Amino acid sequence: MVGMTITGSLGVLALFSADYPLGLLLIAASLVYLVAYRIHKLTKDSTLSAAIIVYSLHALTVSLVYSGGVENTGPLWLFLVPPVSLFLHGLKRGLIEISISLSILCLILFLPPDVFGGANYETAFKLRLIIAFITVTFLAACYEYSIEQSYKDTLQASEQFEQLARTDQLTKLCNRRGALTVIEQEQRRMSRNKQAMSIILCDVDHFKKVNDQYGHNTGDAVLISLAETFTQLIRKQDTIARWGGEEFLFVLPETSAENAYILSQKIHQVLQDQLIDVEGIKIAVTVSMGVTEMHGNQAFDEIINQADKHLYEAKRAGRNQTMPKTLSTEG
Template structure:
């Protein structure tokens, strides 16, 4: 059983790769599954029809040949996925499946299939077409299929029909097909809206998971991801990368004297000041408590020092309110330019060491590595 399950899973995942999105991977898997089912059903029915024909070129013979051609097309869809794993390979395969299905259904309407039961298969068209084509494209394909089917069934004199259907059967087949199609269209519309809503919520949750709720800046998790990305980019392109650690001086005194709400306001305002002063490629994060970490791509230590002094001066000039009282705060900054042999933990540690050198040097200053 385990071997069968493993083989079946491998079959369904033919044509998938690590770069596929979950939606694309699902479409490839369903294409493989539907191709497999379509291949075996049409193969069995085709062989059965040929056996019934007993070698004579009658309706069963032509039905059998048509079913075997459809079976070959369904099998080809898998070969396309297996050997042509290009960006749009799965789309070609899906189009082949839906095209083969619709042509086969139209053929069954024209010929009637076995004892005029062929048209009963057309109800599988709406879900398949809408799944592979999506709402907009699926609607167009369904509309074209329905139009051709109506022309075949209702054209005066049954010009396009090899089978004989009563008027009641033809009209009810058309009405029921349109009804089923509309139900599937509504379902696909609802599914796409729900999927879009879930995607938006997922993106929002991902965004919020990387933001500090107090300051609105990147939090530690978000910053670590950016650090890793920029570090790798710096190594590839041999660019400069500088880190800067900042701490609000005597922040505990602010909390003790004015309360934590005022202290939170100071963190928020300082964070906003930092964020507005940076370039688009720079990032500042609330690293923890009253500490901030700056990520400065393509920046030397000397350039970062100039920025640090500018920020330090701006912070010291800004007034903060606590009821009727106003006060100022200062910041200390430690700067470290990464070297190719550095890892991130070491670089952050060096920036933190320089920050504490700044604090030991009387605070309200910036210290860079020697």
Template sequence: MLKVASDFALALTVTLGVLLIWRLNDQITYILWLFALPPAAFFTFGTRRASVALGLLLIALLLSPFVSPAAMSPETFSLSYFVRVIAAFFTLSLFSALGEYSRAHTQRTLVALTREMEQCACTDPLTGLLNRRGIYDRLNEERARATRSGSTFSVILCDVDHFKNVNDCFGHQCGDHVLHQLAEHFRRSVRGQDVVCRWGGEEFLFILPETDEQGALNLAEKLRSTVEQTPVNYHGMPIDITLSLGVQECTLTESPEFHIRVADQKLYIAKEHGRNKVVSGNIEELMPQELIA
């Protein structure tokens, strides 16, 4: 409907311009209204559509001496006046086009910068993964998608064991290198639709669409085993790393925040029982009732 209204307004603009050109030498005040059309057309219809409309008007202006009744009489037609009108109309149209192009370019740049800033605000600068701020939007999107499709999804909360020892023994640059390498490994290990997030510090969160707890458990065990068997290389020095992971299948009756909290409790159990473990299953059977949030 808006497109139809815009086309109708553009057609009226061209029609009005043709009528003004038709009365070119009848009264000078008629042609003055013609100069209001270029800036209004570019502002209203954009560069491409306004250029077409004003191009048609320029052609009509060039043809006006041959078809306009006011130009048929030598007494009313002035060639110098006609040339000045064409030059003024073309110049005004050109500057209006440049102004509209500049405005549109600035707007596109601002939109791109806004998107870039939003992405930076939701991205962890060290690993390039989503940060905690960005993950909640993805969790809510996944919950809405699962509600529509009637499917399920799972989350895995992962923590690097004894990460403080890495920083203390080898320095924070080594710790950053370990986190970056783990993030790359996690990205390569998951499916395209899965989401990996740096949850905070040395913790990572996985969102696994269309995955039940058993599928999430299989992935968690694969990650744990692979990391354990593959030391991180830091300037030729192997750094042994292990992971503790908590797995939780998300139901639609509870919020994503609740399921992350449960996954965190399972992660706590894994650490309490020696680390380098994956914990899943019913939290009520794994923890004392008073510790369950």
């Protein structure tokens, strides 16, 4: 809009001054900018409109340098090129485009007049024009570089904060929020490929006794060790989350309840065969688990309630086991 308004106004003034070539050139540039503006408004995509603006501006400024513009003031418009080109096309592409235009300008300015013709400028003016143009380009490039770095730093910080918001700081597993996000994604995929997905809700048996007997630091170390053990037993596409306190949630895509039960038995066996070593203290840990399989668009709250119900069945049955037991005969 700015380019269209300025070039259009200057084009009209040039026509009134009887400078018809310059006036028509500026009016044509104004129409080009109008087309770019309309393309952007209609498509909401700046790629094409930005290219039209940048390349037409390069062509316009080269033409003004060649023709001299009004009383040889055409070269003054050169200084619009660096900020516009770098802003719309970024640092790398913008510098390449500016370098090409600068090479063309140097040919026009410094080759003998009989080669290209055009306006005549003093040598001192031409040298200072090029030096000033390079200086403005350098400053605009520094500014654009700082903007790009600031954007990258902000994006990285945002990603880190988002990661922190979805990660349990003790175990480095997903937290409840992260697990819910994974489940939503997997539910959408499940609805597309019609494959089963199961979850396991796991609770550490008698964890309060560990905290009471050895202290909360030891209890935290036990949770960290369990998280590492669980991570080693699952597949890459599976997710484990610290659901809260001493509870863990396993999200198992493309897994039937029977196969989820098989995984739970592996976990029981591994924990039975190992003691968790915390600063020389050997601690035997067992877990109780509830398994359930998700179907279609079944509400997640319903799924969690089913898994929680099976988990407490396991606890009431004596802990250190997985419910429902009926899965063991099919697994």
